Amino acid sequence: MLVEKEVVKKAVEEAIKKSKDRNFLETVEVAVNLKNLDMKKPENRIDALVTLPNGTGKDRKVGVFAKGDTALKAKEAGADVVFSAEDIDELAKDKRKLRKIANEMDFFIAEAPLMPEIGKKLGPILGPRGKIPQPIPPLSDPKPVIDRLKKSVKIRTRDKMTFHAPVGTKNMSPDEISENILEILKVVENKYENAVNNVKSVYVKTTMGPAVRVI
Secondary structure (H helix, E strand, O other): OOOOHHHHHHHHHHHHHHOOOOOOOOEEEEEEEEOOOOOOOHHHOOEEEEEOOOOOOOOOOEEEEOOHHHHHHHHHOOOOEEEOHHHHHHHHHOHHHHHHHHHHOOEEEEEHHHHHHHHHHOHHHHOOOOOOOEEEOOOOOOHHHHHHHOOEEEEEOOOOOEEEEEEEEOOOOHHHHHHHHHHHHHHHHHHOOOHHHOEEEEEEEEOOOOOEEOO
16 A cells, blocks of 8 residues: 555645635645656556546546447436537537537546447547547446446546546535545556655645645
């Protein structure tokens, strides 16, 4: 284990205490800085979807590509936007609209048979943003996937030695936020053989507050 929960909790409490009251609900973020890695090698990069045990405090936005019964179930399950097969062509023609939607949504899912068309027509814009849809079987119930994604965050280093992730909101308890941070750090621990030698530092902060060092 990279760090004990009590150490994380203490840093979270300090970050919240040091942040001034704002007229909006601030997000709590974690920043992880890595070291001793060649990030030009794809095998050293992190690209993971992490389901936080306590969610982010704000529902993540999920877009769904589906038809028929699956589309109806997706709407009932709280999908933020549902696209039909016909919408794929329309979005491919309107790159500006597609970019706006890609930036607004945190995740996409799609019925598996639609994936080849989505990849070909929408991939150039969704791919670089890490927003290629997660495939689900046709006629399946999308609710469990939507529920999980609404509590998830995507972490990607690309070729950088650092990554950031939202891990809660200022009104959540330090315990809940700490558990979320430990879930993020677990990805780092599982990725590298001797993670303690590959983590330079970890910081936690609110949106506009000062950063507090965890390790």
